[in-house]
Amino acid sequence: MIWPLFVNCWVPANDPRTGCTVRLHGPVNDRSKIRNKIRNDVDLGSKNTLGLPCIADYFCASADEDELAGAIAWARENKLPVLVLGEGSNLVLPARLNALVLQLTMTGYVVRSAEPDIVDVAAGNDWHQLVTELLAAGWYGLENLALIPGTVGAAPVQNIGAYGVEIERFVHSVRVFDMHTLRWLDMPRADCEFRYRHSIFRQHPQRFMITRVRLRLSRRMQVNDTYGALREELERRGIGQASATQVYDAVVHIRRQKLPDPRLEANVGSFFKNPVVSQLHYELLRQQYPGLVAYPQGADVKLAAGWLIEQAGFKGKSSNGVCMHPRQALVLVNQSGASASDVLAYADSVVAKVESLFGVVLQREPVLVSSDGFCSAA
Numbered sequence: 001m002i003w004p005l006f007v008n009c010w011v012p013a014n015d016p017r018t019g020c021t022v023r024l025h026g027p028v029n030d031r032s033k034i035r036n037k038i039r040n041d042v043d044l045g046s047k048n049t050l051g052l053p054c055i056a057d058y059f060c061a062s063a064d065e066d067e068l069a070g071a072i073a074w075a076r077e078n079k080l081p082v083l084v085l086g087e088g089s090n091l092v093l094p095a096r097l098n099a100l101v102l103q104l105t106m107t108g109y110v111v112r113s114a115e116p117d118i119v120d121v122a123a124g125n126d127w128h129q130l131v132t133e134l135l136a137a138g139w140y141g142l143e144n145l146a147l148i149p150g151t152v153g154a155a156p157v158q159n160i161g162a163y164g165v166e167i168e169r170f171v172h173s174v175r176v177f178d179m180h181t182l183r184w185l186d187m188p189r190a191d192c193e194f195r196y197r198h199s200i201f202r203q204h205p206q207r208f209m210i211t212r213v214r215l216r217l218s219r220r221m222q223v224n225d226t227y228g229a230l231r232e233e234l235e236r237r238g239i240g241q242a243s244a245t246q247v248y249d250a251v252v253h254i255r256r257q258k259l260p261d262p263r264l265e266a267n268v269g270s271f272f273k274n275p276v277v278s279q280l281h282y283e284l285l286r287q288q289y290p291g292l293v294a295y296p297q298g299a300d301v302k303l304a305a306g307w308l309i310e311q312a313g314f315k316g317k318s319s320n321g322v323c324m325h326p327r328q329a330l331v332l333v334n335q336s337g338a339s340a341s342d343v344l345a346y347a348d349s350v351v352a353k354v355e356s357l358f359g360v361v362l363q364r365e366p367v368l369v370s371s372d373g374f375c376s377a378a
């Protein structure tokens, strides 16, 4: 249960539009208090869904924005990189991580009577739980994004998307702490540079800590049920004009059928993005491979990376405890105690074979973290 919060709003305290209580966020001067909250040598093995063994040199979990900002200032003083960790469902972690890892534990959401379609959501909420509760409370739009693992704070980072919908459509603004300037900002959607699996936050993975996401949702049901696999499932259920709840149920059902549960088979969902190629490149490939699975993407064409990987012979092929899933070739699975280097060596072999066959270079979807704490996002 996510309890609606009526504190921690970031509007000015005297804003006449709202009646909500406001905490102001000043600089934290008490460094010793912050240092006491930072733990050493914390095991992140159970905090990443790929199940990679990882020990973080420094770790701090907090629901308090001042404390988090203070911890970042402490890391800066100590010349340490900072990694903001959500549920670790889109990360490849090293065995040893020389960084300060921050976990944001604030939950809840805020709705103001003056703007009933805007829901301010705290970064530490579980995304799927939020989707479920907002739907039950009569806010519509997010149902296509049900069952995507992870936190609310991470959702704008790669502009999560599924079944024809991406979160960018609902983002009004994002509250961030800029770790370069040590200042709080409210970034409107236009400044977030959202694209397919991309945003300014992914572009600069260690610059912004997202503490809240403001979503503009509809109180009127506006259902998006045209995406191929979703429509097929609805038709199989005999549903013509679907309700938001029916879309939610169908999406949850499809995902449970299609994707391995990371609690049972360690994975980070799609390991590669679907590559986008020119129309000419697509036509040439299709002549050679008539079964090629592809979708229009503006003037270009998006290829199904899972199909390319399957054709390259990696579906279910295991090496050093790693394989592409036997039912879903786009999902890389850590079968038994693989390390980050095992995972990356396997992924490199997939990329090389797909490139040699199709002339397409696959890009990794999860963020890669190096042992000196730096993130690289393709």
Ligand SMILES: Cc1cc2nc3c(=O)[nH]c(=O)nc-3n(C[C@H](O)[C@H](O)[C@H](O)COP(=O)(O)OP(=O)(O)OC[C@H]3O[C@@H](n4cnc5c(N)ncnc54)[C@H](O)[C@@H]3O)c2cc1C
Pocket (backbone or CB within 6 Å): 049, 083, 084, 085, 086, 087, 088, 089, 090, 091, 104, 123, 148, 149, 150, 151, 152, 153, 154, 155, 157, 158, 159, 160, 161, 162, 201, 205, 208, 209, 210, 211, 259, 260, 261, 262, 267, 268, 269, 270, 367, 375
């Ligand atoms: C089974 C499975 C299915 C998936 N399906 C989909 C899908 O359909 N669509 C999709 O888009 N993704 C999908 N994913 C990927 C993943 O769920 C999303 O990327 C999710 O948003 C990651 O959330 P997280 O909290 O686990 O982030 P993490 O993995 O912990 O972090 C990912 C990145 O976000 C950064 N980050 C995390 N929190 C914050 C914050 N508060 N502020 C700033 N940066 C932050 C991290 O530093 C890191 O760079 C799937 C993953 C799995 C395991």
